[in-house]
Amino acid sequence: MKLSRLILAExxxxxxNVLIAIAAIATACTxxxxxxxxxxxxxxxxxxxxxxxxxxxxDYLDEMNDDxxxxxxxxxxxxxxxxxxxxxxxxxxxxxxxxxxxxxxASKLANSDLVSVTHLLPTLQENIKWPEQDRLITIIGTxxxxxxxxxxxxxxIQESIPKGHIALGHELHSSLKLKIGDPVTFMGQTFxxxxxxxxRGTKEDLTAWLHLSEAQKLLNKQGLINVILALECKCxxxxxxxxxxxxxxxxxxxxxxxxxxxxLRRMEARSRVSEGKKELVAKATAEAEAERLQLEQxxxxxxxxxxIGALALVGFLTLHNVRERxxxxxxxxxxxxxxxxxxxxxxGKALIxxxxxxxxxxxxxxxxxxxxxxxxxxxxxLSINEALALLxxxxxxxxxxxxxxxxxxAQNDPAIILREE
Amino acid sequence: MIHLxxxxxxxxxxxxxxxxxxxxxxxxxxxxxVSVQGASGSGKSTLLLTCGTMLAPTSGTVTLADxxxxxxxxxxxxxxxxxxxxxxxxxxxxxxxxxxxxxxCTPQLAGCKHASPDDLLEQFGLHERAxxxxxxxxxxxxxxxxxxxxxxxxxxxxxxxxxxxxxxxxNSAIVLDALSTFSEQxxxxxxxxxxxxxxxxxxxxxxxNTGRLNDSCSA
Numbered sequence: 001m002k003l004s005r006l007i008l009a010e011x012x013x014x015x016x017n018v019l020i021a022i023a024a025i026a027t028a029c030t031x032x033x034x035x036x037x038x039x040x041x042x043x044x045x046x047x048x049x050x051x052x053x054x055x056x057x058x059d060y061l062d063e064m065n066d067d068x069x070x071x072x073x074x075x076x077x078x079x080x081x082x083x084x085x086x087x088x089x090x091x092x093x094x095x096x097x098x099x100x101x102x103x104x105x106a107s108k109l110a111n112s113d114l115v116s117v118t119h120l121l122p123t124l125q126e127n128i129k130w131p132e133q134d135r136l137i138t139i140i141g142t143x144x145x146x147x148x149x150x151x152x153x154x155x156x157i158q159e160s161i162p163k164g165h166i167a168l169g170h171e172l173h174s175s176l177k178l179k180i181g182d183p184v185t186f187m188g189q190t191f192x193x194x195x196x197x198x199x200r201g202t203k204e205d206l207t208a209w210l211h212l213s214e215a216q217k218l219l220n221k222q223g224l225i226n227v228i229l230a231l232e233c234k235c236x237x238x239x240x241x242x243x244x245x246x247x248x249x250x251x252x253x254x255x256x257x258x259x260x261x262x263x264l265r266r267m268e269a270r271s272r273v274s275e276g277k278k279e280l281v282a283k284a285t286a287e288a289e290a291e292r293l294q295l296e297q298x299x300x301x302x303x304x305x306x307x308i309g310a311l312a313l314v315g316f317l318t319l320h321n322v323r324e325r326x327x328x329x330x331x332x333x334x335x336x337x338x339x340x341x342x343x344x345x346x347x348g349k350a351l352i353x354x355x356x357x358x359x360x361x362x363x364x365x366x367x368x369x370x371x372x373x374x375x376x377x378x379x380x381x382l383s384i385n386e387a388l389a390l391l392x393x394x395x396x397x398x399x400x401x402x403x404x405x406x407x408x409x410a411q412n413d414p415a416i417i418l419r420e421e
Numbered sequence: 422m423i424h425l426x427x428x429x430x431x432x433x434x435x436x437x438x439x440x441x442x443x444x445x446x447x448x449x450x451x452x453x454x455v456s457v458q459g460a461s462g463s464g465k466s467t468l469l470l471t472c473g474t475m476l477a478p479t480s481g482t483v484t485l486a487d488x489x490x491x492x493x494x495x496x497x498x499x500x501x502x503x504x505x506x507x508x509x510x511x512x513x514x515x516x517x518x519x520x521x522x523x524x525x526c527t528p529q530l531a532g533c534k535h536a537s538p539d540d541l542l543e544q545f546g547l548h549e550r551a552x553x554x555x556x557x558x559x560x561x562x563x564x565x566x567x568x569x570x571x572x573x574x575x576x577x578x579x580x581x582x583x584x585x586x587x588x589x590x591x592n593s594a595i596v597l598d599a600l601s602t603f604s605e606q607x608x609x610x611x612x613x614x615x616x617x618x619x620x621x622x623x624x625x626x627x628x629x630n631t632g633r634l635n636d637s638c639s640a
Contacts, residue, residue: 006527
């Protein structure tokens, strides 16, 4: 007879004890599989949800780009053409009086074969002190649009100021209490108030508009301008870069800046919406991550508790078994078995229980997982490696749980046991 | 075969020290069948366990088969038991989940040389019970299984603790006859018993009183 026969016979004899221990190990294994599956499922759901959000965002951005292209194609760009020598600081702060270019540049552009540039308005502007009112203002001289040779006449986008007239920004005419038709003395000359602008809340409330030739004369810059406005420039590609290149071909010593384009403003508005959408996706991602972390933290507490509980039960059952077999162990020692053999008998049983519990746990966990997780979710409940790891871990854990009772049994003094008889 | 020289065993009890064996000297040679009688607590079981290599004396020497047994390690003594000693208990101490045949063969777990289990089954009238569990046997049959187990390892010594204490006269006779046969074949038997009739089967009867052996009862 061999020790293995003794172990198997004892397993068969104390079936209830063995089945409870196997169930404890199986429960622990099933819990590991279920937790793993739950975390994987949550991760898969999160990924799918984020993927849907990202897909929606992509569609939205594509649609927006398409809209932008269509809108800009219809509305065109507004550009300002400055002398190349004008630095950006002066341009942005409206202090470009010292930079000038010939007025004929506007005609040169108008007479070119460019189709992307329309509504050309040559302008001279400068910041000056209105001597009669002792106020700093911007004087702007404009004229009618320069007719373009290769195009049919178009409706003017901007109305010109007739000679002998002046238009004033809101701050100027309201502070001076002027009405249309009132005489206005400006830089030693008298003009008739042609137009009063509504309040805009910008520096344009401090501007005085004159006919270009009269402004040139007052500023002593005959034949000079410093800005050409090109409004609603069309471009099939909706590309400001192309407009710049076209202008540079004819006016190489100028620079082109985009400004106040309607399409651009719409784009900015939609960009904000896009940013909002991106924030929503980021928020959903963060929420999914937080949910996953929360679940992991919960599992990190619950799972060890289940495993420890199962091992405690196996340890307790082994201890109970060892106490129940006290005389048996005493007799086995008396007939010559080493304490090592007693250790093998107890731990061998634990090893078999752990192995059986591992197999049952894996099978039950796999079946429950497959039954609970929707088939639509293409998820592997348990990989071969994970199953093997569990199959190794379960007997090892059972061995650890049975170790102390086994050592106590092996250390039993047979003389004490037999004297108790 | 068994030689005890000035063996003294003292236990620490809750009310102080208890004298188990009081300076006992005893010699049993091969073929001896010795019984020890005495009241409960007189030290009979202590003597048996001391001879069985499981209870080291406080002082004195125990020599079994020319070996100073308590100079050996625990595992070496276990090996010695497996090789030289068979035990017979009043409560049989059969392993409940093993069959009769397997119970008889348990000394094999300790790796000792062994007799044929079938011969033993036949010898003690157990061949029809070979595959039964101990719970399915009568009291007498259980002790016969215990006796077959004690003889399975072909021991030189049998230590019997009240072997007939729970048996009817018929089964008592079977057990005592088997022990007599064992001693006649050169084995040494040390039997502890309460029963005068059982003690009469031994070649030599000893009386134990408060840890001391009375030699005046020698047959």
